[in-house]
Amino acid sequence: xxxxxxxxxxxxxxxxxxxxxxxxxxxxxxxxxxxxxxxxxxxxxxxxxxxxxxxxxxxxxxxxxxxxxxxxxxxxxxxxxxxxxxxxxxxxxxxxxxxxxxxxxxxxxxxxxxxxxxxxxxxxxxxxxxxxxxxxxxxxxxxxxxxxxxxxxxxxxxxxxxxxxxxxxxxxxxxxxxxxxxxxxxxxxxxxxxxxxxxxxxxxxxxxxxxxxxxxxxxxxxxxxxxxxxxxxxxxxxxxxxxxxxxxxx
Amino acid sequence: xxxxxxxxxxxxxxxxxxxxxxxxxxxxxxxxxxxxxxxxxxxxxxxxxxxxxxxxxxxxxxxxxxxxxxxxxxxxxxxxxxxxxxxxxxxxxxxxxxxxxxxxxxxxxxxxxxxxxxxxxxxxxxxxxxxxxxxxxxxxxxxxxxxxxxxxxxxxxxxxxxxxxxxxxxxxxxxxxxxxxxxxxxxxxxxxxxxxxxxxxxxxxxxxxxxxxxxxxxxxxxxxxxxxxxxxxxxxxxxxxxxxxxxxx
Numbered sequence: 001x002x003x004x005x006x007x008x009x010x011x012x013x014x015x016x017x018x019x020x021x022x023x024x025x026x027x028x029x030x031x032x033x034x035x036x037x038x039x040x041x042x043x044x045x046x047x048x049x050x051x052x053x054x055x056x057x058x059x060x061x062x063x064x065x066x067x068x069x070x071x072x073x074x075x076x077x078x079x080x081x082x083x084x085x086x087x088x089x090x091x092x093x094x095x096x097x098x099x100x101x102x103x104x105x106x107x108x109x110x111x112x113x114x115x116x117x118x119x120x121x122x123x124x125x126x127x128x129x130x131x132x133x134x135x136x137x138x139x140x141x142x143x144x145x146x147x148x149x150x151x152x153x154x155x156x157x158x159x160x161x162x163x164x165x166x167x168x169x170x171x172x173x174x175x176x177x178x179x180x181x182x183x184x185x186x187x188x189x190x191x192x193x194x195x196x197x198x199x200x201x202x203x204x205x206x207x208x209x210x211x212x213x214x215x216x217x218x219x220x221x222x223x224x225x226x227x228x229x230x231x232x233x234x235x236x237x238x239x240x241x242x243x244x245x246x247x248x249x250x
Numbered sequence: 251x252x253x254x255x256x257x258x259x260x261x262x263x264x265x266x267x268x269x270x271x272x273x274x275x276x277x278x279x280x281x282x283x284x285x286x287x288x289x290x291x292x293x294x295x296x297x298x299x300x301x302x303x304x305x306x307x308x309x310x311x312x313x314x315x316x317x318x319x320x321x322x323x324x325x326x327x328x329x330x331x332x333x334x335x336x337x338x339x340x341x342x343x344x345x346x347x348x349x350x351x352x353x354x355x356x357x358x359x360x361x362x363x364x365x366x367x368x369x370x371x372x373x374x375x376x377x378x379x380x381x382x383x384x385x386x387x388x389x390x391x392x393x394x395x396x397x398x399x400x401x402x403x404x405x406x407x408x409x410x411x412x413x414x415x416x417x418x419x420x421x422x423x424x425x426x427x428x429x430x431x432x433x434x435x436x437x438x439x440x441x442x443x444x445x446x447x448x449x450x451x452x453x454x455x456x457x458x459x460x461x462x463x464x465x466x467x468x469x470x471x472x473x474x475x476x477x478x479x480x481x482x483x484x485x486x487x488x489x490x491x492x493x494x495x496x497x498x499x
Binding site for chain 2: 003004005007008011028031032033089090091092093094096097099100101102104105106108109111112113180184187188191192195196197203206207209210218219222225226229230233234237
């Protein structure tokens with residue numbers, strides 16, 4: 001193990017141990033947080049009993065849907081927009097201020113328009129993610145060397161072929177960062193909306209468990225969401241680093 | 251020079267006009283059930299600002315936001331400079347910070363509520379956890395990007411850590427740090443308002459959530475509008491300063 005890895009393991013282990021000590025020692029009372037070993041036991045129980053599978057499946061399906069929509073449409077829009085400089089310049093301030101806008105504030109409007117179903121939740125996750133994908137795609141396309149574009153021209157590729165075979169493959173590392181962002185936003189959008197107002201889903205169950213002081217359900221569910229997002233995120237990061245290393249730019 | 255300054259203004263005007271046009275069209279499509287027109291919203295917003303209660307909520311939100319932002323900036327800078335000065339810590343902890351940055355912090359909210367109880371401190375904590383990591387990450391990257399010759403000069407002059415940060419690292423990394431503060435500002439604001447939406451008895455987020463419960467479209471539209479205007483205008487100013495700093499550097 002490298003020194004860096006040892007350091008990281010030590011930090012995580014230290015954090016868990018301190019929490020354990022604080023909980024067992026009574027500094028953090030049981031109503032606030034069960035000790036980590038208890039959470040681990042409850043976590044295994046959550047995964048082995050099937051009571052919440054439907055809720056977990058529903059939330060994950062919505063997260064996936066929001067992610068796919070934001071990712072695909074974001075790349076399509078980003079690629080299309082790249083050719084139109086004036087339009088892009090005009091939209092630039094929107095992109096720059098977009099993440100300062102609390103998109104969740106629109107959730108009530110969406111509920112009124114689309115009803116209290118999955119639609120508004122997916123829409124929030126989609127809206128949060130798409131701009132990050134567009135901006136990252138544009139950023140990647142800006143870095144395509146002129147010689148590649150010229151080669152595409154000489155080969156008489158249509159704009160669509162150029163995008164599919166030349167420019168987008170070149171942007172692969174950027175598209176991976178875009179995927180990370182879109183996924184994080186899809187999680188935030190869907191779970192957050194379920195928290196604010198919904199009738200089912202993981203966010204709803206967490207809120208429900210919270211109001212009932214049901215820490216045996218709440219903590220494992222939170223842990224599950226955190227684990228999924230961290231694992232997927234690090235897998236994408238690793239893939240991104242591999243791609244960059246292969247191109248000898250790191 | 252004039253050209254350089256005029257284009258952003260023109261873009262902003264075109265963009266705002268576009269947003270209002272889309273809004274009006276959406277209103278025509280959806281109707282009074284769920285939306286108000288831009289004109290109605292602005293009229294109701296003016297009405298809202300004449301009520302006493304609105305100012306109480308606004309003051310409460312601003313207070314929570316200011317506290318959260320102060321915590322986010324102080325802790326973010328401390329973490330950023332701390333890691334920036336220690337290579338191994340930075341290598342080990344930066345990926346962990348990035349992973350933390352990507353987790354849906356919304357899921358942590360019930361834990362914060364249990365730890366801090368309903369009210370001001372939970373809101374402040376929720377706002378702060380949104381802002382700390384971006385400030386820390388941008389500061390760390392800024393500190394790392396400082397040219398080695400400057401660091402060597404500092405070492406030759408036998409500066410201690412504090413003097414090093416104050417007279418070399420901070421000025422050299424200022425543009426990056428400012429970008430971090432800008433991003434931290436937006437995220438802290440979102441965090442604070444979200445915190446108010448989930449559980450609070452005061453603040454604009456509470457006002458919004460309450461309006462949802464009562465199905466008061468006028469209030470929903472006005473509060474959303476005010477939040478967007480506030481966030482967008484402050485961010486616009488910060489962005490302009492940010493660009494100037496980066497240009498100079």
